[in-house]
Amino acid sequence: MTSGPAVRATPIDGLLVVDLPLHGDSRGWFKENWQREKMLALGLPDFGPVQNNVSYNARAGATRGIHAEPWDKLVSLMTGTAFGAWVDLRPGPGFGTTATVDLHPGVAVFVPRGVGNSYQALEDGTTYAYLVNEHWRPDVTYAAVALDDPALAIQWPIPIADAEVSDKDRDNPRLEHVTPMEPRRTLILGAYGQLGRALRDVLPTADAVDLDTFDMTDADAYAGVDWTRYDTVVNAAAYTAVDAAETPDGRRAAWAANATALVHLARVAAAHRLTVVHVSSDYVFDGTREVHDESEPFSPLGVYGQSKAAGDAVVATIDRHYVVRTSWVIGDGGNFVRTMARLAGDGVSPSVVDDQVGRLTFTPDLARGIVHLLQSGAPYGTYNLSGGGDPTSWCDIAREVFVRCGRAAEDVTPTSTEAYGKGKDLAPRPRHSVLDLSKIEATGFVPTPVKESLDAYLA
Structure with missing residues (x-):
């Protein structure tokens, strides 16, 4: 347990890993999932979250497709463990760069707009929450890339062939066919x-x-x-x-x-x-x-x-x-x-x-x-x-x-x-x-x- 949050960089520009201290006793634990003053001091952007979403994964192996969304988000687990994978789908020299992080309740990840993100639950009942700085809209389309694209070389703990993946995400294109997300x-x-x-x-x-x-x-x-x-x-x-x-x-x-x-x-x-x-x-x-x-x-x-x-x-x-x-x-x-x-x-x-x-x-x-x-x-x-x-x-x-x-x-x-x-x-x-x-x-x-x-x- 650390005395305060700490930030780590990743190979993807702007994708930041935040180590969150868990304050616990026999009853359980408490964490500051987003503490603006402390996190800005550590170098996180003041991204202004407006919506908090929760995703529950009933079984280990549930894998969300790699989607790049037109907003920034801060992702953190509430229960369980997961494997997180990110792919830079923004135009520029970083396009296609990957980063992976082992996720548990003491780790959060700041994901900038245009970086594709995916999560594979490693335990039953894994729950993660994410703050976003735009309200979800049904007309928004995402850039997406195939989970098992050899060009990404992501080492999934549970092979994608054995994972629980939606039909839509199994049909996502390979990186060579992806159009980079338009910047603001x-x-x-x-x-x-x-x-x-x-x-x-x-x-x-x-x-x-x-x-x-x-x-x-x-x-x-x-x-x-x-x-x-x-x-x-x-x-x-x-x-x-x-x-x-x-x-x-x-x-x-x-x-x-x-x-x-x-x-x-x-x-x-x-x-x-x-x-x-x-x-x-x-x-x-x-x-x-x-x-x-x-x-x-x-x-x-x-x-x-x-x-x-x-x-x-x-x-x-x-x-x-x-x-x-x-x-x-x-x-x-x-x-x-x-x-x-x-x-x-x-x-x-x-x-x-x-x-x-x-x-x-x-x-x-x-x-x-x-x-x-x-x-x-x-x-x-x-x-x-x-x-x-x-x-x-x-x-x-x-x-x-x-x-x-x-x-x-x-x-x-x-x-x-x-x-x-x-x-x-x-x-x-x-x-x-x-x-x-x-x-x-x-x-x-x-x-x-x-x-x-x-x-x-x-x-």
């Missing part, structure tokens, strides 16, 4: 905007949703999505009309898209253990600090920033979340750089504000940083992500564009925010939008310098 996918919301298009380039297997077909502000729309297919949602959708957000209609639209929609998404994320990536903005700050780090409290000036700050606060309640805060986004569509290039080509000499300072963020770099966070296992939380290099004003950027387009830098005249906005209905803007990038750089991601991205963009 990534869903991109707002996939046809500037950032969404860049995300589709770096996540080519992700499902893409157009906001014309999926209204994030409609609570009922979420019921029409099979969320069990996904493990990650990247939210690239937002209401970004900063000036229009100050109007009555714009105010309602901004709050619906940037805040209320996130309430609906957070509810779904909690129910299905989704990782959510949400793109935020420097507008959640008032710009009085020259550089903004991730710990700075919200201080938005206008409706757009207020609605984005509210959405950030909602997303922060999701267990698995990344809030990616960015600034001055440039992508495939209408934007400041394209406008300046057009003006340069048309012979126009504009006046551009020189008292708002920040860094451009090009959507390919932003998309690359998001993928980095997801694939690197970076701790969940908020990360600033903009282009790298020295901060500049909008006037500086306009002059850079003009020079690259063959015009003189002096053809762009500097002006103040107040002078530019005179007679216009403009929302307030933060004067300082520079984001501290040290946190995301510490994860191994180095943003591309703005000038390099600008050269590539204009080319």
